[in-house]
Amino acid sequence: MANKKLTAWEKVEIARNPKRKTSLDYIEAIFDDFMELHGDRNFKDDRAIVCGLASIKGQNFTIIAEQKGRTTKENIERNFGMPNPESYRKAIRFMHQAEKFKRPVITFIDTKGAYPGIGAEERGQGEAIAKSMFEMAKLKVPVIAIVIGEGSSGGALAIGVANKVFMLENAIYSILSPEGYSSILWKDSSRYKEAAEKMKLTAEDLYNLKVIDKIIKEPVGDAEESFKKVVNILKKEIITTIAELSNLSEKEIVQNRYEKFRNMGEYMEV
Amino acid sequence: MIVDKIKKREAQNVKAKKSNVDIPIGKWVKCDNCKEIIYKEKIRENLSICPNCGHYFRMHIGRRLELIIDEGTYKRFDINIETTNPLELEDYPKKLKTLREKTGLDEAVSCGTGNINGEKVVICIMDSGFLMGSMGIVVGEKITYAIEQAIKQKLPLIIFSVSGGARMQEGIISLMQMAKTTSALTKLDEAGLLYISVLTDPTYGGVTASFASLGDIVLAEPHAMIGFAGQRVIEQTIGESLPEGFQTAEFLLEHGFIDKIVERKDLKNILYRLIQFHKSSKDKK
Numbered sequence: 282m283a284n285k286k287l288t289a290w291e292k293v294e295i296a297r298n299p300k301r302k303t304s305l306d307y308i309e310a311i312f313d314d315f316m317e318l319h320g321d322r323n324f325k326d327d328r329a330i331v332c333g334l335a336s337i338k339g340q341n342f343t344i345i346a347e348q349k350g351r352t353t354k355e356n357i358e359r360n361f362g363m364p365n366p367e368s369y370r371k372a373i374r375f376m377h378q379a380e381k382f383k384r385p386v387i388t389f390i391d392t393k394g395a396y397p398g399i400g401a402e403e404r405g406q407g408e409a410i411a412k413s414m415f416e417m418a419k420l421k422v423p424v425i426a427i428v429i430g431e432g433s434s435g436g437a438l439a440i441g442v443a444n445k446v447f448m449l450e451n452a453i454y455s456i457l458s459p460e461g462y463s464s465i466l467w468k469d470s471s472r473y474k475e476a477a478e479k480m481k482l483t484a485e486d487l488y489n490l491k492v493i494d495k496i497i498k499e500p501v502g503d504a505e506e507s508f509k510k511v512v513n514i515l516k517k518e519i520i521t522t523i524a525e526l527s528n529l530s531e532k533e534i535v536q537n538r539y540e541k542f543r544n545m546g547e548y549m550e551v
Numbered sequence: 552m553i554v555d556k557i558k559k560r561e562a563q564n565v566k567a568k569k570s571n572v573d574i575p576i577g578k579w580v581k582c583d584n585c586k587e588i589i590y591k592e593k594i595r596e597n598l599s600i601c602p603n604c605g606h607y608f609r610m611h612i613g614r615r616l617e618l619i620i621d622e623g624t625y626k627r628f629d630i631n632i633e634t635t636n637p638l639e640l641e642d643y644p645k646k647l648k649t650l651r652e653k654t655g656l657d658e659a660v661s662c663g664t665g666n667i668n669g670e671k672v673v674i675c676i677m678d679s680g681f682l683m684g685s686m687g688i689v690v691g692e693k694i695t696y697a698i699e700q701a702i703k704q705k706l707p708l709i710i711f712s713v714s715g716g717a718r719m720q721e722g723i724i725s726l727m728q729m730a731k732t733t734s735a736l737t738k739l740d741e742a743g744l745l746y747i748s749v750l751t752d753p754t755y756g757g758v759t760a761s762f763a764s765l766g767d768i769v770l771a772e773p774h775a776m777i778g779f780a781g782q783r784v785i786e787q788t789i790g791e792s793l794p795e796g797f798q799t800a801e802f803l804l805e806h807g808f809i810d811k812i813v814e815r816k817d818l819k820n821i822l823y824r825l826i827q828f829h830k831s832s833k834d835k836k
Contacts, residue, residue: 395760397780397788402798405808407759407779411733415765418734435717435729435760435779442730456717456726461784466719480722481638490637492723542734543695545727546688548632 287451289486290477293459295451296430302508303362304331304346304389307429310512311519313337315344321370324404329360329392330368330440332375334384337520343379345372345440346389349430362431363396366409369439373416385423385523388440393458395436410439417442418542423526423534425519428452428484428493444538445522446492448484449511450499454492455482492545582606598815607752607772607815612661612676615711619819620665620674627663630696634688637724646682646720654680658689659714662697664706668823673701675710679753685718686758691728694762698735707745707826712763716756729761736765745829747822750777750800750809768825769809770818771800777809 287295295301308315312335319326331348334341347364350356372388379386395406417424417440426443432454448454456462463469463476481487484496497514500507526534580591584606594601598618599608610618616625636643651657659681664673675697677684686694694710701708717725739746748766750759752775759779763769771777778798786793796802803809813821827835 395779397785399785399789399793399797402778402780402785403802403806405764405806408764408808410760410779411729411762411764414730414733414761415737418730418737434726435757438726438730439760442734454723456719456722462719479638479640482723487723490724492727539734539738542727542730545731546637546691546721546724547635548688548692549635551631551633 288474288478289453289480289483290459290474292451292483293453293477296453299349300504301430303351304348304391304429306351306508307389307427307512307515308333308335308344308346310508311335311337311516312342312344318375319371321367321374323370324367327360327365327367327371328358329362329364329396330372332371335387337516340520340523341382341384342519343375343384343386344389345375345386347392347437347440349391360396362392363394364392364436364439365396365398365401366404366406369395369409369413372413372440376413376416376420379422380420383422385425385526386417386420386443387519388424388426388443390426390428390432390437390441390454391430391452392433392436393431394434395439407435410435413439414442418538419535420538421531421535423523423529424538425522427497427515428454433458442538442542444526444534444541445494447495447497447515447518448487448493449497450484452484453482454484454487455480580608583608600815607774609679609713609752611680612656612678615676616661616665616674618815619667619709619711619822621667621669624671625663625665625674627661628693628696628700630662630693631657632689632692634721636721637688638720638722640720643720650681654678656681658693659684659686660690660693662693664700664704667709667819667826670823670826671704671706672822672826673697673704673706673708675708677711677713677758679713682715682718682720684712684714684758685716685720685725686714686728686732687718687721687725688728690718691725691731694732695735698732698739701744701746702739702742705742705744707747707829708739709747709749709822710762710766711749711751712754712758713751714754714756714758714763716758716760726757729757732762733765736762745826747825749813749818749822750803751775753777755779755781764808767829768811770811770813770821771803771809772818773800773812773814775800777803 315335317333349362424443426441428448459473459476463472487493582601585604587603662675750771
């Protein structure tokens, strides 16, 4: 496949391409029915994260998705997909309802990171991300996270504490942007391409590091055809994975997720 | 994530440490805040606080233990691990080795059990002198292990944070330590045990966005800088300068994200009293 030849930096560019399909594109195509619902019941409806209810053949789901805009206007409304704390608090509200009504949770990850702003800090961006991971870790229903585009930093991981993590072949998932990485580590922001290669941010790298569980192939060629294929694969994977996880007891579902993250990062005894 | 502002402070800190604070060479220190040159022993005697202006110097693990834990009661957990260098960076293992030799620390956190006025606790203390207290595999694993020990031994947990965030050198695996430590805290929570998080200067990024923000009680030292995003990143993003006092402990208190600001001299006693408040009457002697 031609895709194999892509460098890590080329994948970064694909993942960031403004024409790349967004969470709502996938949600609308994968699920038979979807209804967005709004608000964190505390401060506002932050639109960088979309929450709602969806179903496939009678199986209901709770959806939590980071959403970039598909137009400039929408990007401004959605803060370019960079969530404020209210987004994470809205996500937590939907996680709790998912548990109450025994709906599996599907999250879609696509963000440059949590928004770095004055208001975001005033309203506890760090606390909101921490609490989102905390609540997600405890959920007694199955959770699948799908990295569809850019999965950058704590802003991505905040909705990534899942039983299974899928990742699109040309998506990226990393501690921060290659630009930020090279600027912090090498004090030289111009070395971002080199950083991208070093960071192990491609789906293949992350699969080898056991950070993700499955790579979703993105066929080359016509973009719409490729999208349809990816949608079909995702739909099938969601159905079979949820069916598998539904065989577990609530306790086992929590434990399964716990062990996955408990074992993140190999170390050496000295 | 780690921010340039903090990196700058780190550079200053490293520079300061070479000749100054808490290292038995050179007898004088220049205070970062008031720029006064002060006799080092004076600062040490004063809980590493500038006697001239009240500026809090960062504390090394050893000094922090002396301040908080009853003498002779600290038992470091027997967990001796090193990172596997997941990004295979060439100079990283060498850098760690040099740091270990220079600081006498094996990593950016030390975890163990000890007593606070006779009350046994699990305590984790981070150190800014080791790669800015950043969290990679070893820090994440040690803190997780400490949380598990608190559950096993049914002890309160206290974590003193000081960190630039997730450690860049270990990439995505550092990021995952946020989820690992946070998941472990859900078990501590279910076990009904107390966790007190103490934020010290500076606490940022992935540490703020994980265990440091999840205490049942969150304390902070006066004027400590605490936040998620670094100040330079925010300034660059919004294109304006930041308000006075932004991201200080006092700012966080005002916005409802910490329970109490505690002066260094009072920390041990406040921790002791909080532990007492969380004991059932039948457990109290």
